[in-house]
Amino acid sequence: MKKKTSKEKANAVGVAEDVEMVENLVATKQEKKKDKLSKKKKRKGKEKNASAGTVAKLVDENDEVHVQEKFRKDRKKKSKGQLVKKSKAAQEDEVYEIPSGDEDCSKGMKKWLTDYHQCRPGLKVLQQRIDEFITAYEEKLEQERREKEARLTEGGWVLVEHHKGRKKTTDSESGTTIGSVSQAAVEDKLAKKKSKEVSDFYRFQKREAQRNELLTLQSKFEQDKKRIQQMRAARKFRPY
């Protein structure tokens, strides 16, 4: 889209950004019918516009519609220029007929319908399939493990594996027994624990913190400035 616009920009008026172009096309669409009726009129208007000089000067709302009309005209013309070629090509080998595909299960509606029914074989069958899958999957995992073991023992080495040991009952982070204390209580405890720590004990830490704060402030200031520049570019400061 962007590319197309840039070209148009050069060709047509050089006013609208591509956003602006999309803008109001919804609106102008409604005038389409009217447009058709008053094509002649519009052409006149267009000429007038052209003779009046740059369209950029026109700020008045009515004129803006004009600009768009003109703009759209140009668009149309442009796309037509391209389309002529295209439709010629299309005419040469005519409009391609897509068959309804009622016999062909590989594509289209028929395929989707068959897919739908095929993946619903009934609860029992499904259950069986899943069971099979799980067994196969577990076997595969086991197989992989065994292969790995075998590969390692091949070279005369014996794999000494760390035995996983008893089931984990304590949470690695908080050190509490799983399920023994409610989640809320744990979080509470953790929060308390943290608050006990003194953050800036040494003077140099304090100084560092202060400096950091200053730096962040500075960077924020820079950011603000940059942002305002960008906002200015986006005409954010024009409340009209």
Added chain:
Amino acid sequence: METETCIPSMSIDFKVQELLKEVRLQCSPALTKLVDDTVSAIKSAVDQIPEHLQVTADWAPGFVRDVGADKAEFKFKKPTSIEIGGSYSIGCVAKPDVNVDLLLRLPKECFHEKDYLNYRYHAKRCLYLCVIKKYLKSSSSIQKVEWSTLQNEARKPVLVVYPAANLDEVPGLFIRIIPTATSLFDPSKLNEKRNNVRALNTGDVPQPTPIYNCSILEDMYLEENSKFVMNFFSGWKELGEALILLKVWARLRSSIYVHDCLNGFLISIIVSYLVAKNKINRDMMPMGIFRATLKFIETHPLWKHRLYFPTIDQNTSSKGNEQLNSSTRFNLVFRISGVAYPELQDEVASTLKCLEKCRDGGFEEIFATKIDNAAKYDYCFRLNLKGNRDVYSLGFCLDDECWRVYEQDVHNLLNQGLNDRAKFIRVIWRNTYSDFNVENGLSALNNEPLFVGILVSSVEKAFRVVDIGPNAEKKDEALMFRKFWGEKAELRRFQDGKIAESTVWESEQGSRHLILKRIVEFLLERHLSLSKKDIVSVVDQLDFSLLHDGKDLVSHSGKLLRTFEELSKRLRSIEDVPLKISSVQPLDSAFRYTSVFPPEPHPVANKKVDVARLHNLTPFCVQSLEVMIQLEGSGNWPMDDVLIERTKSVFLLKICESLQDNWGMTCTASEKDVDVLMDGYAFRLRMLHERGLSLVNKEIGRDQMKRVSAADKMLFVRSQHASMVNGLQFRYPIFGLVVRLAKRWLASHLFSACLAEEAAELLVAYLFLKPLPFDVPCSRITGFLRFLRLLAEHDWTFSPLIVDINGDLSQNDEKEIDDNFMQSRKAYKENTQIESKAMFLATAYDKSSEAWTRCSPNPLELKRLVAYARSSANLLTKIILQNQTDPHGWECLFRTPLNLYDAVILLHGDRLPYPKRLLFTSELDQGGHVAHGSASSSFHPFLLPADMKGSLEQLKTKLMVNFDPLRCFVGDVEAKFSNRLKLWYDSLGGDAIGLTWERSKKREREEEEADGKHAVDLLRNVGELGKGFVRDVYLVKAPRLSI
């Protein structure tokens, strides 16, 4: 911590400076020259007028007749002085309305001592201008001269002069010639208790004419006030800046920047008054002065206490002041009416709130958000009074002008009729139009429609069906009530035994929003004898987009919720599954009233089906509704993600079996989804594995996050979202409707793939949670308009949108969100390939916008989205405010232009699962027709008679749950061509798909596409994928080759 709080205020000062740079008119030499040249041209044109020219009423017979002046003749004399006044003279012109006020002092010789009587002054003033106008026209440096009025006051016309030369920096510059009447009359004759229009009397007792008197006094003191203002503003930069800020602020609020409230000159007078009263001193910054002025307006009831300049400043303007005693002082704010002031006060209060509470000191809300009538008022009406003679049956001008009197009448009428339903009622009638010509009289001033805006006090009150009037025993009041309401009044006995007069506005649940419209129409018809066709109300014009087969499906929601309750009861009571079900939660938007089309109960998806009673248009498909269940905890779950998902499936299948065995419910399942049919609905069961839940709460970024499978995380977030939004929906009854309109709009413009349903809900939620500078929207159209504006105007690149649904985000949370936001922006800047979160939506459950907008919309999609939203918002504003009764305008909001895509695929409308949801059948009249497809005969959206023949079980298996050919098609195309094409589609039932060429891999494709035919082939292949579904394929623009 102190420095932290300093930052926002610093940044608003920053922005204010930028704003001032942009808005303040800089007096360049070229501009000064243009103005000076034009002024001297005007002066020399005036000099050419022959002295002692006899001026009679024939110069403007219409005007003299309509104001009712009894004499108007004088010999022309040159004006005593012509001077520049107003904002230009103090260097405080705020763009874009650049005009220069030229004060022209009328010569005393042309007036008699008693000309303040019976509109003689007004008539002569106008005739004087007529003479000037005639001579101005012949000047070569003047392009044209037009009539306008001073503050919409038709009896005080002014001349608008456009210079012939144009200056690029100030387009549309014009000069207003305003006559002044300095010391023409004795001010004591014009005090507010005197009658000066003899025609105004009741039974020979003359009535006082305060407004008429003020109208003359204003002209008499105009120059003096102007000088007074100039004195303060000269050489005080901050004061001027503050004035411009106030002007920008007021202009953005069209409900207070009108003829009966504020105007630029009035604001400068108020500011000067505050300076004179020492409320503003030289140490203050512009924003400080701005705030002080607002505080003053808020606390000092201008309209009641009035505003007089203090008499201390004798040394500044001493000449005319001796005559000023307390009874003749001129009320400076006489234009501010009693109706307008509370509204002004309310706006000021909300602005002050913005200053305190909003992000970045409220700059966006105060100086960058347009609060026009369309977005502010919940209900808008336009009364077409063109050619209505009732308006001026008593004469155009007595004490006040007939249009102002009519405004007041309409206001009083509606105020009485709506009582506590409305918070504010605003009646505004702008009378001036572009080619207004005073010579023809004033009757054409009716041409513009009268605007009525109603701000609703609360949705409940606005939707109230019964209004209880006075008790039947109070005879007088009851009689008044009957007289007011006519046949609408009825005597009713209420539950508490009270017998009272009342009005009843019988109405269905879904159409309660029409009650207010009905009341307004009834009152206007009854009391002002307006016909329905002259009343344009903006209330229900968008409802069409939410109807399915002529009705709103939300009315079934009650049944849906009951069915869901029953289902969850059954699920929780299941015994024959190893683990018990501990909770059942709704996920689908239909459960929270925010689905555009919540499903209708399907007649076949029941336990018992009466096949004979199935109607012809029974849909073939059933929409499924997602429901999340949780099992009680267990330590035996596998650790592997794949295995967890499979185990879930096994559990779900077991649950299905149990439901089938115990309750005889029909279940259908695939490897991914398990659907249960019950009472006409299909519920799709999802399972949340509890192990993930405890981990998901913890901070993102820690290692443990990786252990939570994506599926569980998503489910958890969705359930959080569902419950929060559901709560919100109960707080704001209109919320659901606005969401539905928003979703429909998004889908209609083929944005279904860009913005998640939940994201749309959050955007609308934001409007309700952070309404400032507006009130909470209370009507669907206002809400929808604000949604479009939010989408179009929010600064997506630089600020996150924080949606604090339950109000539980602390300052630390907000800081965390800001940090997350900065991080994601930084990451994007460093590497544009990275997922960008172009739209950053943060909530309590998702502080880094991971859930809904992580991948889409991408920056390009967002750009398109914003452009569409802006265009639709402008169109909607235009339809609401301007006199246009064309229903197509409303439809256009949902009709998307197809020529903006590179290629378009049109689908067979009758192969969509719900053809009735299609708003418009799409057609394309441009582009190359590449392929045409015929419709498949194997799918039909409705059950055919042949389908109904089999047994019930067969029929049930034929029913397709959640089958959507569009989704299948899109999936197939994306799987194959996602690197070349991007699809834009409407998942709510549109029949068009837009295609745009993907540009990312342009280089690689270059050789392939040397032949333009390639695009055609590609499109044909795409069409092939949708055999039986695709109707037509059009190529609008071939992919461009790099030059």
